[in-house]
Structures are given as structure tokens and as C-alpha cells.
Amino acid sequence: MRRQAWVYLLLVAALLPTLLPIYWVVTISLKSVVDQFAVPPLWFRFAATGEHYRDIFFVRPFGRYLWNSGVVAAVATLLALVLGTAAAYALARLPMKRNWNRHLSFWILSTRMIPPIVTILPLFLLVRDVGLLNTRLALIVVYVGFTLPFVIWMMRGFFEEVPPELEEAALMDGSSRLRALRDIVLPLVAPGLAATAIFCLIIAWNEFLFALILTQTDTVMTLPVGIAGRVTQYEIKWGAMSAAGVLAMLPVFLFALAAQRYLVRGLSLGAVKG
Amino acid sequence: MAETQESVHGELGRADRRLALLLLAPAVLVLFTLSAYPLFYSIRLSLTTPTGAWTPGHFQRIFSDRLFGTALLQTFLYTAGALALELALGLLLALLLNRSLAGRNLFRTLLLLPMLMPPVVAAVIWRLLYNPSFGLINGTLQSLGVDTSGLLWIAGQRTALASVILVDVWQWTPFMFLLLLAGLQSLPAEPYEAAQMDGATRWQVFRDITWPLLRPTVLVAVLLRLLDLLRVFDQIFILTEGGPGFATETASLYIYRNAFRFVNFHYGAALSFVLLAITTVVSLWLIRMLRGRTPAAERS
Numbered sequence: 001m002r003r004q005a006w007v008y009l010l011l012v013a014a015l016l017p018t019l020l021p022i023y024w025v026v027t028i029s030l031k032s033v034v035d036q037f038a039v040p041p042l043w044f045r046f047a048a049t050g051e052h053y054r055d056i057f058f059v060r061p062f063g064r065y066l067w068n069s070g071v072v073a074a075v076a077t078l079l080a081l082v083l084g085t086a087a088a089y090a091l092a093r094l095p096m097k098r099n100w101n102r103h104l105s106f107w108i109l110s111t112r113m114i115p116p117i118v119t120i121l122p123l124f125l126l127v128r129d130v131g132l133l134n135t136r137l138a139l140i141v142v143y144v145g146f147t148l149p150f151v152i153w154m155m156r157g158f159f160e161e162v163p164p165e166l167e168e169a170a171l172m173d174g175s176s177r178l179r180a181l182r183d184i185v186l187p188l189v190a191p192g193l194a195a196t197a198i199f200c201l202i203i204a205w206n207e208f209l210f211a212l213i214l215t216q217t218d219t220v221m222t223l224p225v226g227i228a229g230r231v232t233q234y235e236i237k238w239g240a241m242s243a244a245g246v247l248a249m250l251p252v253f254l255f256a257l258a259a260q261r262y263l264v265r266g267l268s269l270g271a272v273k274g
Numbered sequence: 275m276a277e278t279q280e281s282v283h284g285e286l287g288r289a290d291r292r293l294a295l296l297l298l299a300p301a302v303l304v305l306f307t308l309s310a311y312p313l314f315y316s317i318r319l320s321l322t323t324p325t326g327a328w329t330p331g332h333f334q335r336i337f338s339d340r341l342f343g344t345a346l347l348q349t350f351l352y353t354a355g356a357l358a359l360e361l362a363l364g365l366l367l368a369l370l371l372n373r374s375l376a377g378r379n380l381f382r383t384l385l386l387l388p389m390l391m392p393p394v395v396a397a398v399i400w401r402l403l404y405n406p407s408f409g410l411i412n413g414t415l416q417s418l419g420v421d422t423s424g425l426l427w428i429a430g431q432r433t434a435l436a437s438v439i440l441v442d443v444w445q446w447t448p449f450m451f452l453l454l455l456a457g458l459q460s461l462p463a464e465p466y467e468a469a470q471m472d473g474a475t476r477w478q479v480f481r482d483i484t485w486p487l488l489r490p491t492v493l494v495a496v497l498l499r500l501l502d503l504l505r506v507f508d509q510i511f512i513l514t515e516g517g518p519g520f521a522t523e524t525a526s527l528y529i530y531r532n533a534f535r536f537v538n539f540h541y542g543a544a545l546s547f548v549l550l551a552i553t554t555v556v557s558l559w560l561i562r563m564l565r566g567r568t569p570a571a572e573r574s
Binding site for chain 2: 019039041084091096111118119125142145146149209224231238268
């Protein structure tokens with residue numbers, strides 16, 4: 001009994017510094033400018049105001065950034081899922097000569113080991129040369145490449161967990177591979193596919209370096225870039241920036257909760273962060 | 275089972291191979307265009323002048339670039355400091371939660387939150403906390419009567435690097451914690467039962483059973499964090515932009531600065547290969563360790 005108490009005490013000691021900063025940014029986003037940096041700090045008693053949220057949506061173009069982040073993440077995720085699931089199925093189920101499945105899988109994974117700063121240099125020049133700088137399309141394409149290895153490795157694992165006998169029975173009955181994939185295998189890996197989709201959304205949503213370099217105008221900028229541009233300025237509107245921060249982290253929390261069961265597997269393959 | 279698979283593939287072999295090619299081609303093409311091709315392009319950049327003539331000059335320049343040396347050194351310090359703290363704290367938390375406990379899932383979920391937010395947002399939050407004149411930390415200290423005039427955190431020449439490391443520890447300890455907890459939960463029960471029969475102390479159990487069995491998980495987690503830490507950019511860009519002065523400049527930031535601020539893509543490309551080489555060497559070393567040690571850990 002006493003040991004249990006110690007465990008709880010330690011856990012609370014870990015939770016406090018973990019959650020306090022998050023709580024603080026939420027309160028700053030709801031405090032009027034006078035209350036934000038009062039000494040001593042106002043922990044609980046302050047008059048809540050929605051002015052900063054109104055500010056980011058109606059005065060500053062954060063609605064636009066939110067939309068850009070959403071569109072880029074959603075389209076990139078969709079494309080990466082289609083391309084990646086197809087490739088993963090082939091790697092898991094269609095053995096090629098000379099162990100090519102293995103070689104290809106590792107080459108695909110190895111592309112993730114390259115630090116982004118290495119690839120962004122040439123990619124910036126390429127994107128600029130084809131005239132796609134400051135377009136959402138460029139960012140979508142780059143994010144497809146960014147999330148594809150992740151999708152392939154996640155889905156390959158899920159496909160390998162499906163007993164091959166199930167498909168083979170269908171194949172024996174004269175069904176084609178693709179049909180067996182659609183009717184039998186895909187429904188079985190649907191939860192895994194959903195989790196993979198969620199992690200792709202998070203990767204794209206959180207990404208900063210590529211977005212910083214490829215999108216510099218207000219109309220195509222994503223949320224992290226929009227925030228970054230305003231906190232490196234001389235005078236910072238902390239209420240508005242806190243509101244934007246809350247806006248940027250809330251969807252990720254909800255998504256991650258939905259896919260929590262698969263979080264460990266996802267993280268081992270690079271979910272959340274690219 | 276292998277036989278049925280063989281026979282099916284025997285019959286459908288050619289059609290299957292064509293299908294495999296069809297399914298793989300788009301993904302491989304995209305990956306090649308977005309990762310292999312840029313790499314080749316970058317090699318060319320790093321070896322040419324802006325007019326297109328070949329030169330080894332950019333790589334020669336790196337050797338006399340003191341600033342890059344400092345940036346690399348700081349990247350290593352950052353990596354080592356953050357990695358050690360994240361591993362220690364993550365392991366502690368994982369051991370703490372690796373038992374039946376009311377509310378365990380809630381604790382686990384809450385402890386994960388920092389890792390899920392965009393690093394940019396984590397950095398914004400910590401600027402709110404660190405600000406020397408109105409931040410939460412100094413504000414609280416002041417209301418307790420502490421003189422905070424010397425406490426500059428990320429704005430102080432000597433405290434900046436430690437302060438940005440702390441932000442990394444805050445955000446990514448959950449990552450270590452979660453992977454290590456999953457590793458702990460998948461350990462076999464038998465050795466523990468045997469140890470209990472022999473009356474081993476808890477420290478002995480940890481040293482002789484848990485740690486050796488957990489080693490592969492630890493190495494994987496360390497490898498993943500290491501890859502991320504060596505390339506760190508986002509948080510530092512928001513927190514300090516490498517400052518004050520040069521105190522928190524890391525390799526990625528320095529490369530970014532050279533390529534995009536000083537618009538010298540050729541030199542930036544050359545610099546970026548140094549980072550790539552370091553990352554590759556370190557991760558290959560860890561992967562070899564992982565391959566070498568896994569069977570040993572399983573045998574014991």
C-alpha cells in the first residue's frame with residue numbers, strides 16, 4: 001500500500017512539468033493582455049476572453065493557414081496511402097527474384113535516414129526551376145515522398161499479419177489478386193490503414209522545415225510557418241500566438257488518441273515526426 | 275504452408291511478377307524523384323561553382339570553417355545531453371508504469387501529450403515560460419522573492435544551450451518512455467518468476483534480467499532519437515535562431531543559414547554532406563550493435 005502511494009507521488013511529479021506548460025499556453029490564449037504576464041502569475045483566477053481567437057481568425061490570416069495545413073496534410077496522406085499500400089502489398093505478398101523485396105524495403109527505409117536539410121536544398125532549386133515555389137502542390141508532393149516510406153513499412157507489417165491462406169482460398173476459386181486484395185485483405189487491415197492515415201496526417205501537419213522553405217506567402221503558408229513568422233518578429237502578440245498554438249496542437253491530440261493502440265508501432269517507424 | 279504458397283506462385287508466377295512491378299513502380303518512382311535524385315543533384319552542387327565548373331573548393335573550405343566546427347560541436351552536445359536525459363527519465367517512467375495501477379492508461383496518455391504537438395508549438399510555449407522579464411518561470415521565482423535579474427535562460431550566453439536541451443527533453447522523453455514501456459511489457463515472465471524464487475533483490479532483477487532483455491528496445495529507441503537529434507532544427511529556430519550570438523547554433527541551422535540566408539547553395543550542399551556522413555556512420559554503428567547484441571540478449 002505504501003509503495004503504491006510512492007508510485008502515485010512520483011507519477012504526479014512527472015505529470016506536473018509535462019502538463020503545466022500546455023495548461024499555461026491555454027490560459028495565455030484566454031487571458032486579456034493585462035493578465036497575461038502579471039506577477040505573481042495568475043494561475044486560475046482571470047477573466048477569460050475569446051479576443052485572441054477572434055484576432056487570429058479575423059485580423060490575421062490564420063484561418064487561411066489552418067485551411068492550407070489541412071488541405072496539404074489530407075491530400076498528401078491520401079496519395080501516400082494509395083501509392084504506399086499498393087507497394088506494401090507487393091513487398092509483403094509477391095516475392096520477387098533474388099530477395100528483391102528485402103532490398104527494396106531497406107532502400108525505402110534508408111531514405112528516411114537522410115536529414116531533411118540535405119534533401120531540401122536540391123528540392124528547393126528543383127521546385128523553383130519548375131515554377132512551383134509557393135504552391136500547395138509542391139508541398140503536397142514533397143510530403144507524399146516524406147510519408148511514403150512510413151506508409152509502406154506500416155502497411156507491409158499489417159499485410160504480413162493477415163494469414164495468406166485467406167487470399168489463397170479466393171485465388172483458388174478463380175478470383176484475381178487485385179480482387180482478393182480489395183474484398184478480403186483490405187477489410188482485414190482497415191484498422192491498420194486508418195492508424196497509418198492518422199500518423200501521416202500528423203507528420204504532415206507538424207512538419208516545419210520543408211514548409212518554411214517552400215511556402216513563403218500568406219495564401220499558401222501552413223500553420224507552423226505562420227506561427228514561426230510571427231514569433232521571430234520584434235514585437236510578438238503572445239495572446240494570438242498562444243491561440244494559434246492551441247489551434248495547431250488540438251487536432252493532433254484528438255487524432256493521436258484515436259490511433260493510440262498503434263502508437264508504439266507507428267513511432268518505431270517514424271510516426272508523429274518525419 | 276510454404277508448399278501451398280509455392281504452388282500458387284508457380285501457377286501465377288508471371289502474372290504476379292508483372293503485378294508486383296505495377297504496384298511498386300509508382301511508389302519507387304516517387305521516392306527516387308524525391309530522395310535519390312535530389313541527393314545526386316546535391317552532390318553536383320557541392321562540387322561545382324555557380325558557373326558550373328568543377329571544384330573541390332567547397333569541401334576544402336569546410337576544414338577551415340571554425341563556425342561550422344562550433345555548430346557541429348554544439349549539435350553533439352545537444353544530442354548527447356538530450357539523449358542521456360531522455361533515456362534516463364523515459365526508463366524511469368516506463369519502469370514506474372510497468373505495473374498494474376489504477377488509472378494507468380490515463381497517466382500514460384497524459385504523459386505522451388508533449389510529443390504529439392508540432393515542435394514549433396512546443397518552442398512557442400517554452401518561449402512563454404523562459405522569457406526573462408515576463409515568463410512564467412521568472413515570474414514565479416519573483417513572486418517567491420528570488421532575484422531573477424541574472425536568470426536569462428535561452429537569452430543567456432551560458433544557459434542557452436542547456437535551456438534548449440531542456441525543451442527537447444520535455445517534448446521527447448515521452449517517446450522514449452512509450453517505446454521502453456512497450457518493450458518492458460513484452461518481456462517474458464519466466465525469468466522474473468525464477469528470480470523471485472531465488473530471492474533476488476529488485477536491483478539485481480533490474481541489472482541481470484530487465485536491462486539485458488530490454489537492450490534491443492533501448493538501442494532501437496536510442497537510434498530513432500539520435501537520427502532526430504542530429505538533425506534538430508525546428509525548436510531551435512523558434513527558440514533562439516541559433517543565438518544568442520552563436521550559442522545554440524546547430525549543424526542544420528548553419529546549413530540553412532548558408533544556403534538560404536547567404537544564398538550559397540553550393541557550400542550549403544557540401545556542408546550538408548558532412549551532416550549526412552555523420553548521421554550515416556552513427557546509425558550504421560548502432561544498427562550493427564543492434565544486430566550483434568540481439569541474439570546474445572535472447573540467449574541469456
